[in-house]
Amino acid sequence: MSELASLSIAEIRSGLDEKKFSCTELTTACLDKAEKLSSLNCFTLLTPEQALKDAAAIDALLKQGKSAPLLGVPVGIKDVICTKGVRTTAASKILSNFIPPYDATVVRRLKTAGAVSIGKLNMDEFAMGSSNENSAFGPVKNPWNPQYVPGGSSGGSAAAVAARICPITLGTDTGGSIRQPAAFCGIVGLKPTYGRVSRYGVIAYASSLDQVGGFAQNVHDCALVTQAICGEDPNDATCSKRPVPDFAKALGRDIKGLRIGIPKEYFVSGLAPEVSEATKKAIGVLEGLGAKTVEVSLPHTDVAVSVYYILAPAEASSNLSRYDGIRYGHRAEGQLDLKALYSKSRSEGFGKEVQRRILVGTYVLSAGYFDAFYVKAQKVRSLIVKDFTEAFASKCDVIVAPTTPTPPFKIGEKVSDPIQMYLNDIFTIPVNLAGLPGMVVPCGAASSGLPIGLQLIGRPWDEETLFSVASAYEGATDWHKKSPAVAA
Amino acid sequence: MLSEEEIQKLATLARLEIEPSFKPVVTTHVNSIIGYVARLNEIDTSGIEALSHIQGATNVLREDAVQPVGAAADPTPLGDPTIPPQPMLDSDALARNVPASSGRFIKVPLIVE
Numbered sequence: 001m002s003e004l005a006s007l008s009i010a011e012i013r014s015g016l017d018e019k020k021f022s023c024t025e026l027t028t029a030c031l032d033k034a035e036k037l038s039s040l041n042c043f044t045l046l047t048p049e050q051a052l053k054d055a056a057a058i059d060a061l062l063k064q065g066k067s068a069p070l071l072g073v074p075v076g077i078k079d080v081i082c083t084k085g086v087r088t089t090a091a092s093k094i095l096s097n098f099i100p101p102y103d104a105t106v107v108r109r110l111k112t113a114g115a116v117s118i119g120k121l122n123m124d125e126f127a128m129g130s131s132n133e134n135s136a137f138g139p140v141k142n143p144w145n146p147q148y149v150p151g152g153s154s155g156g157s158a159a160a161v162a163a164r165i166c167p168i169t170l171g172t173d174t175g176g177s178i179r180q181p182a183a184f185c186g187i188v189g190l191k192p193t194y195g196r197v198s199r200y201g202v203i204a205y206a207s208s209l210d211q212v213g214g215f216a217q218n219v220h221d222c223a224l225v226t227q228a229i230c231g232e233d234p235n236d237a238t239c240s241k242r243p244v245p246d247f248a249k250a251l252g253r254d255i256k257g258l259r260i261g262i263p264k265e266y267f268v269s270g271l272a273p274e275v276s277e278a279t280k281k282a283i284g285v286l287e288g289l290g291a292k293t294v295e296v297s298l299p300h301t302d303v304a305v306s307v308y309y310i311l312a313p314a315e316a317s318s319n320l321s322r323y324d325g326i327r328y329g330h331r332a333e334g335q336l337d338l339k340a341l342y343s344k345s346r347s348e349g350f351g352k353e354v355q356r357r358i359l360v361g362t363y364v365l366s367a368g369y370f371d372a373f374y375v376k377a378q379k380v381r382s383l384i385v386k387d388f389t390e391a392f393a394s395k396c397d398v399i400v401a402p403t404t405p406t407p408p409f410k411i412g413e414k415v416s417d418p419i420q421m422y423l424n425d426i427f428t429i430p431v432n433l434a435g436l437p438g439m440v441v442p443c444g445a446a447s448s449g450l451p452i453g454l455q456l457i458g459r460p461w462d463e464e465t466l467f468s469v470a471s472a473y474e475g476a477t478d479w480h481k482k483s484p485a486v487a488a
Numbered sequence: 489m490l491s492e493e494e495i496q497k498l499a500t501l502a503r504l505e506i507e508p509s510f511k512p513v514v515t516t517h518v519n520s521i522i523g524y525v526a527r528l529n530e531i532d533t534s535g536i537e538a539l540s541h542i543q544g545a546t547n548v549l550r551e552d553a554v555q556p557v558g559a560a561a562d563p564t565p566l567g568d569p570t571i572p573p574q575p576m577l578d579s580d581a582l583a584r585n586v587p588a589s590s591g592r593f594i595k596v597p598l599i600v601e
Contacts, residue, residue: 058565068566084562101581102559105571114565194542200574208542234573237548238541306525317502324503326596331587338597339503347505355504356514359495360521362502376528378538383531385539418517419524435542460543 004029006164006487009073009221016062016072023062023072023116027055030074030118030166037163037486040141042156044079045087046119054116061114069224071114076160076169079120080127081212082201083107086117090203091135092125094323094330094349104201105236106170106212106229113228118166122156125351126320127172127205129153130180130424131414134353139411142184143484144450148408151181154215158185161215164487168216168225172202173438174209175308176403176428182215182440183403183453186482188222188470189215193461194435195240198233206315207238209308209432218480219441219470223247226463242461250464251471256290258469261396265301266427272406278444278452279402282473286400289472296391296399300384304430305422307384310364310377311433316354317361323349356418381433388434392459398469399457402427407446431457439466442479451479489519 004026007015015021031048051074058072077083080090082100084107089095103111110117124134132140132155140155142148143163150159154171158181161169171178173191182189191213199210214225227247233239262283267276287293325331325345332344350358364373391399404424414421431438436457443454454473458466474480490498495515499506506514556575579592588595 054565061565066566071566098585101577101584102574103563108563108571109569111563111565112567112569195545198571231571233571235571238545240543300531303528303531306528309521310525310528321503325587326594327582328585329587336597338599341597342503343500343505346503347507350504352510352514355506355510356517356521358502358504359498359514359518362498363490363518363522364525366498366501372529373525375538376533377525378540379533379536380528380531381539382536383533385542419520422521422524 005033005166007167008217009070009167009224012073012167013069017067023055023058024052026072027051027074027116027118033165034118037165040143040146040159040163041122041138042140042160042163042165043076043119044089044091044122044137044156047086047117050086051116051118058114058116068114070110070228073115073168074118074166075110075115076119076121076157076166077107077117078123078154078157078169078171080123080172080203081107081170082203083117083120086120088120088203089136090126091123091137092349092351092354093136094346096136096330098328100201102201105198105233107201109229115228121160121169124153124155125354126203126316127153127174127177128316128353128357130176130421132156133411133415134351136351142408142450143486144186145448147410148448148450149184149411151184151408153177154181157215158182158187158189161185161187161217162484162487164483168214168221170212170229171215172210172212173432174206175312175432176425178213178215179403179428179438179440179453179455180425184408184451186442186451186453186479187215187217188219188441188480189213190222190226190439190463190466191431191437192226192230192463193437195238196230196461196463198236198239200233200235204319206312207319208315209312219467219474220248220251223251223467245464247463247467250467253468254290255286255469255472258291258398259396260286260291260293261296261391261399262293263296263298263301263399263401265298266401270405271402274407274446275402275405275452279454282443282454283400285473285476286469289476294395296395298387298391298430300380300387301426301430303380304384304433305426307377307380307433308429309360309422310373311381313357313361314365314374315361317358317365320354320358384430385434388436398465401455401457403440403453403455407448407452408450427455436460437463437466439470441470441473443477444479490515490522
């Protein structure tokens with residue numbers, strides 16, 4: 001029954017409704033596939049007992065004739081998202097035995113929708129990374145070729161969908177952590193507008209940028225998982241009260257006459273020819289569907305990485321100050337005074353990249369440097385927002401661009417140079433800084449055989465246009481139908 | 489350029505104990521990151537306001553009243569989709585994650601002699 005794990009949501013839903021298979025059989029198939037592909041290291045924890053118990057409850061509902069868009073659909077949850085009674089680690093030693101006493105709002109929403117969680121997904125520690133090499137559980141392998149990174153930080157979430165272990169997963173995106181792994185693994189991923197999805201119960205990295213989103217094999221499934229997690233939450237003051245549109249209605253909408261902005265700053269010398277070519281071909285497909293392309297300028301693109309690596313570490317150093325070894329998480333052994341207990345617990349618990357970012361954050365927030373770094377970065381962030389506002393005000397309805405400057409790289413290739421690693425997020429970071437929705441659909445393959453993804457950027461709260469463009473593109477191409485050999 | 493001593497000072501402020509073998513490496517890395525992000529100084533931001541919240545959110549206030557203690561009811565498949573306000577977690581639920589405790593109390597090092 002291992003082929004059940006590869007099904008799309010539409011196939012799962014009709015199969016369950018027509019009683020071709022049960023939710024228990026489907027869930028078992030996904031768990032078996034996860035075990036079979038354990039060398040990819042996608043999961044930090046599988047929860048077969050709970051999953052099969054939940055599946056049995058869903059089977060009872062199905063027997064009563066109940067039906068809903070995600071009823072009985074298996075899902076994986078990035079391990080930065082709290083799950084009641086199920087260990088949640090953020091892939092860090094410091095939380096290696098943390099069992100949350102409550103569910104994150106997004107988990108609660110998925111459970112109410114009838115989805116069945118099969119486990120927690122591997123990631124870069126505290127979502128800090130672009131390659132998944134910073135996990136206390138070891139790196140995730142790219143299902144297309146295990147020598148390559150799956151991207152990060154939501155690498156396990158992307159690899160599990162690409163390897164057809166489960167149809168949908170949740171990830172988080174602070175600087176590109178959904179879109180870059182979606183591109184590197186050849187699947188669909190969406191970071192909704194900042195404020196569209198609750199962050200309650202999501203372990204904080206950089207709170208002004210963090211946002212939860214979904215991964216899927218295709219645009220339709222991505223719309224369904226996005227629909228399920230969006231909406232207001234009394235437990236998160238930054239979560240918007242705006243009504244959530246029906247995203248499925250945006251699928252298949254005509255894109256004739258839609259104005260597509262092509263940011264000239266994204267097609268500069270650092271862009272790998274393979275990525276440039278695949279992106280331009282994809283733009284050609286959209287033109288063929290009747291969209292009009294127009295060049296736009298986002299002049300502050302090249303300083304976005306600098307802004308990000310001031311603001312994100314600053315927020316991280318503050319957010320991570322809560323890990324003190326006293327109330328929860330790792331506590332150092334021995335007879336220690338209070339300060340030594342703090343610093344020993346934290347140093348034993350945090351990995352090297354996390355420590356590096358805490359140091360940078362502490363520096364840019366320290367007296368004498370605050371104005372020069374932090375306040376300056378918030379001013380330049382205003383300029384980045386203005387770039388997008390101006391482009392969307394008069395010139396275009398959506399922006400189409402490459403997701404990453406290069407195709408996927410090999411494990412170990414960039415670990416020694418943090419700046420090279422950080423520059424990998426140059427095209428995704430501006431979207432977080434401006435709080436916009438960003439989506440990735442597969443659009444090509446590099447000579448290495450690894451996937452390339454196309455990035456769509458929308459106006460604030462306009463995920464619908466992204467879904468329309470993505471579904472039109474998907475309808476005209478076959479990239480979403482390809483899957484790695486291990487997925488079979 | 490930050491020296492290893494200055495990195496040590498930051499580490500002390502951040503309550504981190506840097507492994508001796510990692511200290512020269514992290515000093516190089518932090519310097520290259522600070523050097524890279526310092527390019528923002530080349531950008532003219534006169535008259536530009538620093539961003540405080542991307543959608544201009546403001547504080548959300550509630551009545552100053554005692555909040556219920558306990559746990560929100562577990563969600564059920566196809567149950568009520570409304571997200572309930574999370575009550576204050578009770579101390580037993582919180583105590584389960586405390587790494588060192590004695591009865592209902594959290595063990596801490598001696599603070600007052």
